[in-house]
Structure formats: structure tokens, C-alpha cells
Amino acid sequence: MRLSPIGSRLAGLSGLRSIMEDVASSMAGTAQEDWLNLGIGNPAAIPEAAAMWRETLSSALTDDFDSAVGRYGPSRGSTKLVDAVVHYFNQAYGWDLRPENVVIGPGSQMICFAAAALFCGPGPEGMHRLVMPMMPDYTGYQGLCMHQDGVAGVAPRITLEGEHRFRYSLDLDALARRNDLGMLLISSPGNPTGRAVTRTELNGLISVAGQHGVPLLVDHAYGAPFPRIGEVHVDPVQHPNVINCFSVSKAGMPGERIGFAIGDPEYIGALAAFMSNSVLHAAQLPQVAVATALSEGSLDRVTRDSIAPYYRHKRQYMEETLAERLPSGLNWRIHTGTGGMFSWVWIDHPWFDDIDLYRRLKTRQVFVVPGRHFFVDALSAPIPGDHATHCFRLSLSAPEKTIDEGVSRLADTLADMHPGASLNAQAAATRLRGEAAGEVVRPAGVGAR
Structure with a gap:
């Protein structure tokens, strides 16, 4: 099949779309309840x-x-x-x-x-x-x-x-x-x-x-x-x-x-x-x-009375669960969000890789979304410490029991990726810890020409 230049671009799968197809094929032929999907992009069924x-x-x-x-x-x-x-x-x-x-x-x-x-x-x-x-x-x-x-x-x-x-x-x-x-x-x-x-x-x-x-x-x-x-x-x-x-x-x-x-x-x-x-x-x-x-x-009413309170509660639940379950020596950070359907987590250790996490979690029947797909030219992004590949996305649409068990398996997986993550947090200090707390300016222009 011969495609035009525009056709070649539009016919290709994005990295995240490939992940979504992998999720669908992995779950095919199995009971959906056997999987813990923390990567889902659908809104919650309120x-x-x-x-x-x-x-x-x-x-x-x-x-x-x-x-x-x-x-x-x-x-x-x-x-x-x-x-x-x-x-x-x-x-x-x-x-x-x-x-x-x-x-x-x-x-x-x-x-x-x-x-x-x-x-x-x-x-x-x-x-x-x-x-x-x-x-x-x-x-x-x-x-x-x-x-x-x-x-x-x-x-x-x-x-x-x-x-x-x-x-x-x-x-x-x-x-x-x-x-x-x-x-x-x-x-x-x-x-x-x-x-x-x-x-x-x-x-x-x-x-x-x-x-x-x-x-x-x-x-x-x-x-x-x-x-x-x-x-x-x-x-x-x-x-x-x-x-x-x-x-x-x-x-x-x-x-x-x-x-x-x-x-x-x-x-x-x-x-x-x-x-x-x-x-x-x-x-x-x-x-x-x-x-x-x-x-x-009616749209204003359901927004005020049902949708906004639902996600406010789920964000709090996710953040509390992460704080409770993640290894004590792990240098992890969650983005301070004011809205949206997701939590964005940064694991600031040289040994961490978002695709490696995705693959390991899949063997435990848990899905998350690797962070690199949200950056243009992630692997060459001018952000120190491979930041784009050290993040991942968690969905707030999942039921509480899915969040609870999914985060537990996430914590176990992170500990397996680097046993030192369970050690004293002082020993896991990173490059940024040496800098004064406050603004860290990153070079501009991901994909800049």
C-alpha cells in the first residue's frame, strides 16, 4: 500500500495508542475483573x-x-x-x-x-x-x-x-x-x-x-x-x-x-x-x-452536586493511598493538581524507567500509563535526569478497591525494581536534593528547533 506523506503520518499509531492496544489485547479472553486498570482514560460512571x-x-x-x-x-x-x-x-x-x-x-x-x-x-x-x-x-x-x-x-x-x-x-x-x-x-x-x-x-x-x-x-x-x-x-x-x-x-x-x-x-x-x-x-x-x-x-446541577465531589474525593483517596503504601525510602513526588481525572507521579531515581514499570506491572495484572508519551520527543527532551521517562499516570476513575489493590502492587513492583527503595530516605537523596528547595529552572523547548 502506498501512502502519501500525510497519510503515512495519520495512519501511524502513537506510542500511547500502542499501549492502549496492548491493554486491550492483554485483557482479551480473560475476565475483566482479573485486571486492575489504573490507566483508563474513560470518565467514571457516575x-x-x-x-x-x-x-x-x-x-x-x-x-x-x-x-x-x-x-x-x-x-x-x-x-x-x-x-x-x-x-x-x-x-x-x-x-x-x-x-x-x-x-x-x-x-x-x-x-x-x-x-x-x-x-x-x-x-x-x-x-x-x-x-x-x-x-x-x-x-x-x-x-x-x-x-x-x-x-x-x-x-x-x-x-x-x-x-x-x-x-x-x-x-x-x-x-x-x-x-x-x-x-x-x-x-x-x-x-x-x-x-x-x-x-x-x-x-x-x-x-x-x-x-x-x-x-x-x-x-x-x-x-x-x-x-x-x-x-x-x-x-x-x-x-x-x-x-x-x-x-x-x-x-x-x-x-x-x-x-x-x-x-x-x-x-x-x-x-x-x-x-x-x-x-x-x-x-x-x-x-x-x-x-x-x-x-x-441540569448539566450545572450534576456538575456541582455529583461530578466535582466525586473526583475531589477520589483525588484525596489516591494521594492518601500512595502516601501509605509506597516504600519509605523511595523518592517519589506527585504533581500538585487542582483538577482533572488523573494523578501524575514522578519517581526520581536513576534506576527507574516508565516502560520497565509498565511491563513489570502487566505481569501483576495492573495497568498504568508510561509518562514519556505526554512529552514531545521524550527521549531527547532537554530536562535533566530523564524526567520524561521517570513519570507515570494513574486514573482517578477506577473504583476505590482497584486503586487500593493497584497501588499495593505498584509499591511491591517498585521495591522489586530497586531493593534499596525500602531503605532510609536519606540514602536515596537525588540530584535535586542538593539544591535549595524552590524553583528549579529547566531548559526550554522540548522539541525546539
Whole structure:
């Protein structure tokens, strides 16, 4: 089979997708309950969210079947949902949206893909890249650009916090120095870290986007106003350089693939045209359900009363379980997250490798996600100590009993990887321990050219 250059890129499996296929093949032919899946990316099955979507979809099926299913719809999105989005955000944030500020897509990832196709690629002055302002970030972003070498990322600054915590922050100076920006893309709160951008950082990103004349796409899949997984203190902002992207997937309806973008009509018009030329439009029956959930306040209600409390509890449970079970001499740190569906763990020892951990845990019928897949060009990332290969992601969607037993097997595996991990923590001190506690600046430009 002969593929075009673009076809060769799009037909390939990403590293994480290969891991997901390995998970599926490993579990095939066995009882699912025999495995402890702490790598799962699906949102948790929260009964109140499921009941709300079941009711709104049933109502749409009864009342809107002919108009939603029996005919084609507008590529921008159904009038009912577009109007509901305009009214909701104008009321919630005091914005001045009109229908031309909104486009609906078959999931927020498709909207991000469309944006990458529209704003990134080779040009007269060289490659205009999709740049992720701070690694690590959602691994799916790395497959969005259709051009080889079209995605880049910026290495974070790392701050140590106490004995077992750390935090990434943006290196805006490194970002501003790049001359290859086609668009900026960041998740907030982030996957995998759960980190949300601060107001100062958001203002800085907007400034860089404005200076370079490119869009900043902020993916709120885990954030405000819904599903608000975690404490999100910075609301979305309306700005000519910002495309805000939202999804109902993490609010309990991932299978129906409904997302939408809000931004300047110039950007949104181009995205609507892309939808028309590719998928024609998103599925209309779930659009009706989302419009109902927005208009009647049921999405806000289930977010406030069920989804946010669920993940708040699960994050606390995961962190307490890690602190209780991991070997006492192990130099481990968890990213201080404010939201999202995951815990991000860093094992700061030279002997640790994320793929080795993955393989060892699989023999114990436990799955986690290796950290390297969330970094662009992880093996050559200019972060000291092979940081990108010393991290892994744990899901908060798993039941408590899965977390409990999974972390126990994780602790045993880490002890097996290096028996010294069970020794005195003083003997396991690392390179960073010799530095004063506080900010550790890493070189910028993961994948920088």
C-alpha cells in the first residue's frame, strides 16, 4: 500500500495508542475483573450524570427524532444547541456572544484537529507548528498535525513542594522566543497533571499569541464551567486571540462525541467550514440533549452536586493511598493538581524507567500509563535526569478497591525494581536534593528547533 506523506503520518499509531492496544489485547479472553486498570482514560460512571443524560437523550428521541435524525443539519451545529451555548455563556460570564462565535464538532479532539489543519503546516517562512506551551500535556495533541515535525512543546519549570509534591509552571520566556508558532494549544486543567493555568499565565499566553498573530486554543475538557473536575479558579476568557474549546465527554457522555468551540468569528468561521468539508456536521440527537441540559440547568446541577465531589474525593483517596503504601525510602513526588481525572507521579531515581514499570506491572495484572508519551520527543527532551521517562499516570476513575489493590502492587513492583527503595530516605537523596528547595529552572523547548 502506498501512502502519501500525510497519510503515512495519520495512519501511524502513537506510542500511547500502542499501549492502549496492548491493554486491550492483554485483557482479551480473560475476565475483566482479573485486571486492575489504573490507566483508563474513560470518565467514571457516575450514576447521577448517567441518569441525567439518559433522560435528556430519551426526551430528544421522543420529541426531536424527525428533525434531528431524519435530515441533515447546519455544519456550524444545530440552531438549538448554538443558541443554548450563546445564552448560557452570556449569562454565566457576561460575554457578548452571537451564533457566529460558536461551532459544534464531533468531540473537542476533532475541533483541535481542525484547528491544527487550518493554522499549522509549512509556509513561505518555514514550518508553523502546533506548540504546546508546557509539557507534559495530553498525548492526543501530538497526532493532530498532518505534517511531519509539525508539533513541538516547551519544557516546564519544576518547583519542588515539600517532601512528596512538585509543580510544573510555564516558561513564557522560552515560548516567546520561538519563531515557529502556528497555534498554541493547552489543556486546563491538564491531562495528565491536573494543573490549571493561573490568570497571570493565561494573560501571558494571550500576549504571546497576540505578538505572533496566532490563536491560543484552551481545552477546557476537565474545567469550568463543566465538568469542573477539581478546583478551577480561573474562568474562561473571551478574547480575539482565544479559542475556548469545551466538551461534555468528561461530564458523562464521551461516546456521543459532542464538543464546541467559542471564539472570534474569523476563527470560528474557518472551523465551521472545515466541519462542512469533512464530517458535514456533528450528530444531531446528542446536540439536542446537550442543549436541553444547558438550558434547563441540569448539566450545572450534576456538575456541582455529583461530578466535582466525586473526583475531589477520589483525588484525596489516591494521594492518601500512595502516601501509605509506597516504600519509605523511595523518592517519589506527585504533581500538585487542582483538577482533572488523573494523578501524575514522578519517581526520581536513576534506576527507574516508565516502560520497565509498565511491563513489570502487566505481569501483576495492573495497568498504568508510561509518562514519556505526554512529552514531545521524550527521549531527547532537554530536562535533566530523564524526567520524561521517570513519570507515570494513574486514573482517578477506577473504583476505590482497584486503586487500593493497584497501588499495593505498584509499591511491591517498585521495591522489586530497586531493593534499596525500602531503605532510609536519606540514602536515596537525588540530584535535586542538593539544591535549595524552590524553583528549579529547566531548559526550554522540548522539541525546539
